[in-house]
Amino acid sequence: MATTRGQHLQFDLDDDDVKLFCEEADEQIELLDTYLVQLEGEPEADLVQQIFRAAHTLKGSSATIGHKKMASLTHAMETVLDAVRQGRRTPTSEVVDALLAGLDALRILANEVITRIDSGVETSGLEADLHAVLEADGPEASSGPTVAGGTTYQLSETSVSAALAGIGQGSSCYLVEVQIDPNSQLPSIRGFQVLQEIDALGIALQTWPDRDLIEAGAAELSITAAILSKESDEQLQAAVRVVSDVSSVSVQVIAVEQLDHPIAASVTSAAKAGFDSGRPQLALVGSPAVVNDTARAPKKAATQSVRIDVERLDGLMNLVGELVIDRTRLQQIREQLSAVLKKANLTELEENFEETTAHLARVTDELQEQIMRSRMLPVKSVLTRLPRLVRDVATKCGKRVELLTAGEETELDRSVIEEISDPLVHILRNAVDHGIETPEERRAAGKPETGTVTVTAWNQETFIYLSVKDDGKGIDTRTLRTKVVEKGIMSREAAESATEEQVVQWIFMAGLSTAKTLSDVSGRGVGMDIVRTNIERLNGQVKVRSTPGKGSEVIIQLPLTLATTKALMVMANSTVYAIPLVSVTEALADHEADIHSVNGVKTLRLRSRLLPMIDLANALGDSRPRSIEAGRFVVAARHGERQVAFTVDRLLGEQDVVVKSIGDLVGNRKGLTGATILGDGTLGLIVDTASLVTDQAILASA
Amino acid sequence: MATKTESVIESSSQHSREEHVVIFRLAEEFYALDIQTVQEIVRMQTITSIPGSDFWVEGITNLRGRVVPVIDLRKRCGVNAGDHSPETRIVVVSSATGMVGFIVDAVSEVMRIPGEQVEPPSAIVSVPENTYLRGIAKLDDRLVSLMDLEGVLPRAAGAAEEFEFAAAAAA
Numbered sequence: 001m002a003t004t005r006g007q008h009l010q011f012d013l014d015d016d017d018v019k020l021f022c023e024e025a026d027e028q029i030e031l032l033d034t035y036l037v038q039l040e041g042e043p044e045a046d047l048v049q050q051i052f053r054a055a056h057t058l059k060g061s062s063a064t065i066g067h068k069k070m071a072s073l074t075h076a077m078e079t080v081l082d083a084v085r086q087g088r089r090t091p092t093s094e095v096v097d098a099l100l101a102g103l104d105a106l107r108i109l110a111n112e113v114i115t116r117i118d119s120g121v122e123t124s125g126l127e128a129d130l131h132a133v134l135e136a137d138g139p140e141a142s143s144g145p146t147v148a149g150g151t152t153y154q155l156s157e158t159s160v161s162a163a164l165a166g167i168g169q170g171s172s173c174y175l176v177e178v179q180i181d182p183n184s185q186l187p188s189i190r191g192f193q194v195l196q197e198i199d200a201l202g203i204a205l206q207t208w209p210d211r212d213l214i215e216a217g218a219a220e221l222s223i224t225a226a227i228l229s230k231e232s233d234e235q236l237q238a239a240v241r242v243v244s245d246v247s248s249v250s251v252q253v254i255a256v257e258q259l260d261h262p263i264a265a266s267v268t269s270a271a272k273a274g275f276d277s278g279r280p281q282l283a284l285v286g287s288p289a290v291v292n293d294t295a296r297a298p299k300k301a302a303t304q305s306v307r308i309d310v311e312r313l314d315g316l317m318n319l320v321g322e323l324v325i326d327r328t329r330l331q332q333i334r335e336q337l338s339a340v341l342k343k344a345n346l347t348e349l350e351e352n353f354e355e356t357t358a359h360l361a362r363v364t365d366e367l368q369e370q371i372m373r374s375r376m377l378p379v380k381s382v383l384t385r386l387p388r389l390v391r392d393v394a395t396k397c398g399k400r401v402e403l404l405t406a407g408e409e410t411e412l413d414r415s416v417i418e419e420i421s422d423p424l425v426h427i428l429r430n431a432v433d434h435g436i437e438t439p440e441e442r443r444a445a446g447k448p449e450t451g452t453v454t455v456t457a458w459n460q461e462t463f464i465y466l467s468v469k470d471d472g473k474g475i476d477t478r479t480l481r482t483k484v485v486e487k488g489i490m491s492r493e494a495a496e497s498a499t500e501e502q503v504v505q506w507i508f509m510a511g512l513s514t515a516k517t518l519s520d521v522s523g524r525g526v527g528m529d530i531v532r533t534n535i536e537r538l539n540g541q542v543k544v545r546s547t548p549g550k551g552s553e554v555i556i557q558l559p560l561t562l563a564t565t566k567a568l569m570v571m572a573n574s575t576v577y578a579i580p581l582v583s584v585t586e587a588l589a590d591h592e593a594d595i596h597s598v599n600g601v602k603t604l605r606l607r608s609r610l611l612p613m614i615d616l617a618n619a620l621g622d623s624r625p626r627s628i629e630a631g632r633f634v635v636a637a638r639h640g641e642r643q644v645a646f647t648v649d650r651l652l653g654e655q656d657v658v659v660k661s662i663g664d665l666v667g668n669r670k671g672l673t674g675a676t677i678l679g680d681g682t683l684g685l686i687v688d689t690a691s692l693v694t695d696q697a698i699l700a701s702a
Numbered sequence: 703m704a705t706k707t708e709s710v711i712e713s714s715s716q717h718s719r720e721e722h723v724v725i726f727r728l729a730e731e732f733y734a735l736d737i738q739t740v741q742e743i744v745r746m747q748t749i750t751s752i753p754g755s756d757f758w759v760e761g762i763t764n765l766r767g768r769v770v771p772v773i774d775l776r777k778r779c780g781v782n783a784g785d786h787s788p789e790t791r792i793v794v795v796s797s798a799t800g801m802v803g804f805i806v807d808a809v810s811e812v813m814r815i816p817g818e819q820v821e822p823p824s825a826i827v828s829v830p831e832n833t834y835l836r837g838i839a840k841l842d843d844r845l846v847s848l849m850d851l852e853g854v855l856p857r858a859a860g861a862a863e864e865f866e867f868a869a870a871a872a873a
Contacts, residue, residue, distance in 0.1 A: 322767030575750060621754020660769040663800050665855060666752050666759050675750070675762055675769045683750040683764050 007118040012066040012185065018113055023307070024061055025110040028054040032103050034384045037391045039084070039091045039099070048091075052081045058106065060220055063182045069123050070109040071182040075221075076127040077102045080134050089134060098129045100388070155226055159205040164256070166228035171202070173254040176236060178223045184245035188214075191223050193243040201239055202229025226254065310414065313375050320368045321658040327364045328679045330357050372413070372561055379457045379466070380408035382421045386455060389425060393432045400439055400450040401432050407457035412464045413561040419538050420466070420558065423531040427468045427554045428453065430527060435472030435552055445549065447471065462560050469553040475546040477503040484509070504546045508532040508640065532640060536690050539565055539582050565659055567676075569652035569684065570635060573617040573626055576684035577648070578657045578676055579635060583689035585643065586636040587651055593634045604645040606636055616646040619692060620671045620685075639693035659686060671695075719817035721839065725846055726793060726806040729781040732846045733806075734815075734839065739851050741794045741801065743809050746786050760805055765794060772803040778854060779834075797851055804854075815839045820848065 013021060031054045035047055055078045062070035077099055083089035105126055108119045153175065155163070163173045176198065180190045191214045198204050207214065207225040214223065229236060233251040240249045334357045341350035383405050394401040412420075436442075436451035443449055454469045480503050484490040489509065508528045535542045539559050546552035559565065559582075567578035568587060586606060594605040595613065602613040615631060631647035657676035662669055662685075673688040723734035724743075744765070749772050751761035758777035762769050772792060776783040789808040794801060823835040834853035839846040 318767070325767065575753070617753060622751075623754070624751075662752070662762055662769060663771050665771045665773075665797075665799055665802055666755050666762065669752065670754065672752070677764050677767065677769075681764055682748045683762055683769060685750065685752070 009112055009116050009118055010066075011113055011116070012064070013113075017065070021061060021065055021113055022110065025058060025113075028058045029103065029107055029110065030381075030384055032058075032099075032106075033388055036096060036099050036103060037387045040093055040096045041091070043084075043091060045085075048081070048085045052078065052085050055081050059182060060187070062109075063184065063187050063221060065113065066185055067109065067113065068183050069121070070106060070112075073102055073105060073109065073123045073127060075182045076130040077106075080130050083134055092133075095133045098126070098133045102126050102130060153206075153208055153224060153226070155206060159226060162203075162205055163226070163228060163254070166203070167256060171228045171230050172233075173205075174202075174227050174229060174233060174236060175252045175254050176225045176227055176240065177248075177250045177252075178225075178240055178246055179248040180221045180223070181245045181247040182221055184221075187221055187245070190243055190245045191220055194223055194240055194246065195225075197239045197243060198225055198227055198236075201231050201236060202227045308374075313371070313414075316371050317375060320364070320371050321660075322677075323364050324368055324658065325677045325679075325681070327361050329681060331361065332679060373411075375414050375561070376411035377414055377417050378408060379410045379412060379417065379464075382417055382424060383408050383455060383457075385421070385425070386428060389428060390432055390453060393429055394436075397433055398438060399432065399436050401436055402450050402452050404452060404454045405456070406454070410457040410459055410464060412558065416464070416538060416558055416561065419534065420556070423534050423542075423556070424455075424466060424468070426527050426531050427556075428455065431468055431470040431472070431552075431554070435470035435474075437473050441473075445473075459560075464558050464560060466556040466558070467553055469551065471551040474548040474550055474552050475504045475507060475544070477546075477548075480504075480506050501545075504544050504552070505641075507544060508542065533690070536583075536639060539580050541582060564656050565686070567655060567657045567686065568635065569655050569657075570616070570633070570646075570648040571650040571652060572615075572646075572648045573622050573624060575617070575622070576652065576678060576682075577616065578655070578684050578686045579637060579646070580686070580689055581654065583637045583639060583693070584635060585638050586634075588634055590632055590634050590647070593645075595634075604634060604636065606643075606645070609643060611636055611643050611645040613645045613647055616648050616687070619646070620687075637689050637693055639690045642693050644693050657684070657686065721815040721817070721820060721837075721848060722812075723815060723846075723848065724793065724812050725810045726791070727808045727810055728776045728779055728806055729784065731779075731781055732810065732844055733775075733779070734813075734846050734848050735793065735795060735804075735851060737812060739795045739797070741796050744792050744794060744803075746790045746792060746805070763792070763803060765801070765803070768801065770794065770801045770803050772805060773855075775804040775806055775854070795851060797855055799855065802855065815841070815846070823847075 011018075032051060035051050035054075038047060039051060055074055059071055059074035059078055062074060080089065080095060080099060084091050084095070089095065105121050105123060108121050109123075112119055167173055178194050180187050180194075184190055195204070195207070195211065195214050204211065205226045205228055207223065209220050209223070214220065227236075231239075233253060236251045237249050240246060334353060338350050338354065341347070341353070386405065387403050390401055390403040431453050432451075436453065437445065437447075439449040442451065452471050454467075456465075456467045456469070458465050477500055481495045481498070484506060485492050485495050508531070532542050535556055535558070541557045542554065543557075544552060544554045565578075566581040568581055568584050570577050570579060596603050596605060596610075598610070604611040604613050613634065616635075617626075631649065633648050633651050635646045635648055635651075636643060637646060659674045660676060662672065662675050671688050671692045672685050674686045675683045676686055678684050721734070722737045724737050724740050725732055725734045727733075747763055749761040749763045752759065755761075758774050760772040760774045763772050764770075774783060775793075784807075786805075787807070791806055791809050792803040793806055793809065794803050819841065820837040820839050823838055834850050835847050836850040836853075837848040839848060
């Protein structure tokens with residue numbers, strides 16, 4: 001077959017449907033991503049059921065929109081999962097690999113619905129692989145009566161009594177299983193037609209899925225009905241076959257013995273027991289019961305929550321930001337006004353006004369808080385990606401690693417979630433690749449062969465913390481000391497005199513990698529450097545702790561939201577600047593500061609360190625004439641290991657600032673991250689300490 | 703028959719094509735912007751300058767909670783930029799890259815200019831780097847330069863200079 005890559009695709013849905021389809025597909029794919037890696041070994045029956053259902057839903061929705069490739073691939077995956085569900089196939093690592101490979105392709109295929117461009121993904125090979133793993137396990141289990149797919153159907157008490165009554169009056173009870181071709185253009189209509197045919201020949205006691213669902217147009221590709229009819233099974237067969245796109249029909253008589261059950265009848269099953277013991281190789285923290293709960297959670301949550309467009313939330317956040325500024329201005333106006341009102345003997349009016357503005361201020365604060373909360377997502381959405389990652393990396397490195405996670409419910413701002421995912425993945429990769437030893441090394445060190453990586457999230461004050469901890473060999477400080485000297489980053493004396501605690505932080509330096517061999521997993525030591533840069537851009541901090549032989553822990557500290565930042569407000573050459581507080585180490589008046597001139601460069605001696613002194617306005621490129629009071633205060637700021645001291649004219653105190661973009665039209669914005677509206681309605685500029693400190697520290701040392 | 707109707711429509715549309723513009727003054731010259739692009743006209747207010755920005759960028763200002771860049775149109779158009787007067791206004795326009803404010807010496811009027819009164823700029827002036835004049839309107843008492851909004855705006859960032867620093871001294 002000729003390649004179809006790049007070709008335009010046509011699907012059976014409008015723009016609104018695309019959104020719906022993508023949301024649903026994303027949800028199911030996420031679910032598969034989380035649970036498939038836990039499938040290996042002897043999975044819980046509930047877990048298998050959950051995975052099967054996700055695959056089944058994907059198959060249904062992709063068939064509805066006419067995405068044939070996706071429907072056919074999910075069908076192949078579903079078939080394998082069905083075999084696993086019934087115990088006909090043990091989920092070995094080959095099975096999981098084949099399913100994961102299928103999942104990767106599904107992601108791309110699902111995206112085609114948005115792009116409408118054929119991605120050129122070839123599914124036939126994957127389907128063949130899936131088919132092969134199914135075959136590899138030998139013949140299907142032959143014990144027990146098997147009906148079509150071999151699924152178990154539970155008849156309700158009402159159905160059972162109706163069936164028994166019907167059989168008493170000369171009817172027969174049948175189980176009719178109908179499969180609709182996944183390539184059907186109109187699977188929902190076909191389902192409905194099948195139901196009509198059945199109704200014409202008898203009474204449908206119960207259907208799977210529910211009759212309501214079929215009538216509402218649910219696109220199920222497999223429909224089963226327990227029916228009461230006077231017709232023969234051949235006649236039933238023939239009648240249902242009339243419906244287009246029906247690929248298979250199986251009709252089976254349900255015997256009275258099968259119905260004669262005190263509570264509910266269970267009709268036919270080929271499923272074997274034996275899922276219920278053992279523990280998956282990779283497990284989320286908590287008992288299996290927790291996993292089940294989270295699996296069911298989306299259904300419960302659906303009734304209490306509404307999907308909101310992120311843009312709308314961002315809009316709300318901006319509006320509240322304005323309200324907060326007006327609140328501050330209003331309070332300033334009130335102060336001026338109250339003096340006037342008092343003088344005019346209008347105390348009652350003055351009191352009313354004061355009460356109202358105070359109330360308004362409280363409500364505004366509350367509103368801001370609530371909207372901030374509504375933008376928060378549980379960190380779980382990032383953590384769900386991790387088990388798969390750990391499995392892949394561990395397999396590649398020939399290591400055995402168990403991932404534990406805790407604090408998945410910890411919430412943080414959506415904008416932070418988006419930004420934190422990549423650094424987290426990088427740190428985790430490093431932990432598995434560099435931290436955890438090979439099974440042999442671990443055995444030799446007297447540790448369990450399977451290493452453990454724990455990812456924990458928690459809240460503390462206005463920060464969120466994420467920790468990635470491994471029980472590997474720890475950071476090799478000896479090698480780090482040698483490396484920094486070799487690379488000319490530090491003198492031998494400096495490297496030797498640094499404490500162990502200081503040395504481990506060097507893993508965040510550019511160009512250092514202590515792994516003896518380079519691997520395609522963690523790259524060439526550019527990683528941790530970028531991790532730190534990214535986290536500091538989010539006004540966060542990252543630190544590492546390590547115990548030789550016992551393991552290491554990377555801790556990330558992040559602000560709860562990126563929309564507001566705590567900053568030190570300063571004045572430099574008549575402009576107000578906000579310096580993010582996370583980067584400020586000290587602020588002092590210059591007469592208190594220990595200032596020296598070294599080689600013509602003004603240098604601040606702060607404790608044991610020497611910091612180059614830089615005029616903030618100059619560093620930002622302010623070329624206007626300087627005011628008299630120039631440079632009377634010093635603000636020490638750091639970015640990573642580098643520190644500089646900025647001279648400013650005045651310190652204006654700390655403030656929460658709402659970060660606003662300056663826009664692209666202004667031209668040079670070097671050293672600035674945005675602007676913020678001040679209490680008096682004018683604008684202040686937010687300093688990008690990261691870029692400024694780095695540049696200035698390099699310039700000063702050059 | 704068909705061709706005749708077409709040509710009638712074409713010529714009539716050419717004649718009736720009016721320019722609905724806001725006319726403002728920069729020093730002694732008159733300029734105009736399409737009224738569709740003009741969002742509002744505000745009095746001069748506090749503008750925070752951005753250190754190191756292009757000389758015609760006056761800075762940024764707070765327009766009811768929005769941060770709006772402000773360009774001194776007089777400097778952009780090379781006319782003599784005197785002090786601000788009580789008549790000085792900021793014309794806020796909506797461009798493809800967002801809202802922008804233009805400082806002008808005065809806003810004189812809103813007007814409809816018939817198409818036949820507009821000449822292409824080349825007929826009167828030819829400035830090589832002129833990217834923003836799309837026509838000259840000959841009114842009874844004066845000439846008005848019709849501005850092209852996107853042409854008057856500096857190209858969005860990306861053109862920002864990249865400073866390259868020597869690698870660390872120790873390297």
